[in-house]
Amino acid sequence: MTTDQPTYEELRRRAMAAAEPRVRATDAAIACDRLVRIFNADGIEVQALQGLELTVDQGDLVALVGASGSGKSTLMNILAGLDVPTAGSATVAGHDLLELSARDRLRYRREAVGFVFQQTARNLLPFLTAAQNVALPMQLRGGGGFRRGAAARRSARVAETLEALGIGDLAHRRPAELSGGQQQRVAIAVAMANRPEVLLADEPTGELDSETAASVFETFRTVNKELGVTVVIVTHDPMVAGEVRRTVAIRDGRTSSEVLRRVVTDEHGEESVSEREYVVLDRSGRVQLPPKFLAALGMEHRVAVDLAPDHIELRPDRS
Numbered sequence: 001m002t003t004d005q006p007t008y009e010e011l012r013r014r015a016m017a018a019a020e021p022r023v024r025a026t027d028a029a030i031a032c033d034r035l036v037r038i039f040n041a042d043g044i045e046v047q048a049l050q051g052l053e054l055t056v057d058q059g060d061l062v063a064l065v066g067a068s069g070s071g072k073s074t075l076m077n078i079l080a081g082l083d084v085p086t087a088g089s090a091t092v093a094g095h096d097l098l099e100l101s102a103r104d105r106l107r108y109r110r111e112a113v114g115f116v117f118q119q120t121a122r123n124l125l126p127f128l129t130a131a132q133n134v135a136l137p138m139q140l141r142g143g144g145g146f147r148r149g150a151a152a153r154r155s156a157r158v159a160e161t162l163e164a165l166g167i168g169d170l171a172h173r174r175p176a177e178l179s180g181g182q183q184q185r186v187a188i189a190v191a192m193a194n195r196p197e198v199l200l201a202d203e204p205t206g207e208l209d210s211e212t213a214a215s216v217f218e219t220f221r222t223v224n225k226e227l228g229v230t231v232v233i234v235t236h237d238p239m240v241a242g243e244v245r246r247t248v249a250i251r252d253g254r255t256s257s258e259v260l261r262r263v264v265t266d267e268h269g270e271e272s273v274s275e276r277e278y279v280v281l282d283r284s285g286r287v288q289l290p291p292k293f294l295a296a297l298g299m300e301h302r303v304a305v306d307l308a309p310d311h312i313e314l315r316p317d318r319s
């Protein structure tokens, strides 16, 4: 007679697997595959994400652009561990976001990712100084917070973090004594307090004038370069989007196109930035072509497709 009782070996294997950190499914910092998020508001279904694909390499700095309502915040909230997708897969810093227990999710939010919101007021506690705001996530992370020496070590790490971001002089100011741009830079320090692998920011410069926005963006660049954190910034600012190596565009809950930039040096030693637009090819071979290309050639419904030796040709249907 067979029983469904697990063997001792099987129980032991499960216990070990539960105790051990999950094996990295991928080396990428962020990997989303066919990600779907459906909201149900008053019986009406909204498909905010409709099979989104996104891979971000470790150490990269990526801008995410797209019209209002295209699903950018939905994606960011999922990556931050604040929301759970309906289907598909999402792995961030080696954590499978569909498999996290409530306890692991909390730890994930505190340690694996940092998050900066658009609303400056949402990022900082008003009654704490900049230094105290940065210390808070370290304290929440816990573990011997009251042991001797812990407080001294912590304040050294707070100072180090503020210095790395060039805002050491703001340590003792409360948010009301800081400009909007300074508040956002402190918010970046708070998000970086526990040295996460991934830093996410949802329109962090949306409330700032363009000059201030540039200084905040410079701080994102600094943490990306100096601390090696992978950064994803949602932005409407064409200047920001134009300065990063990679810009990903979202349309209707899907990644639709990308622009990659690299510095090229010509034969006279002149440097210039070369830009190339790409569309995302999903696993089923689907691509979303840029609307401006389709409009230019009047393509719709059906297009003629031919294989050339090293590319694929698409033409308007003239049959």
Ligand SMILES: Nc1ncnc2c1ncn2[C@@H]1O[C@H](COP(=O)(O)OP(=O)(O)O)[C@@H](O)[C@H]1O
Pocket (backbone or CB within 6 Å): 039, 040, 041, 046, 047, 048, 066, 067, 068, 069, 070, 071, 072, 073, 074, 075
């Ligand atoms: N909590 C929610 N409940 C219902 N619908 C939502 C919710 N959050 C977002 N949506 C809808 O999902 C779509 C994408 O929204 P969002 O991710 O906020 O877009 P974006 O940040 O690009 O402007 C929109 O149609 C929005 O109305």
Ligand SMILES: [Mg+2]
Pocket (backbone or CB within 6 Å): 072, 073, 074
């Ligand atoms: Mg949004």
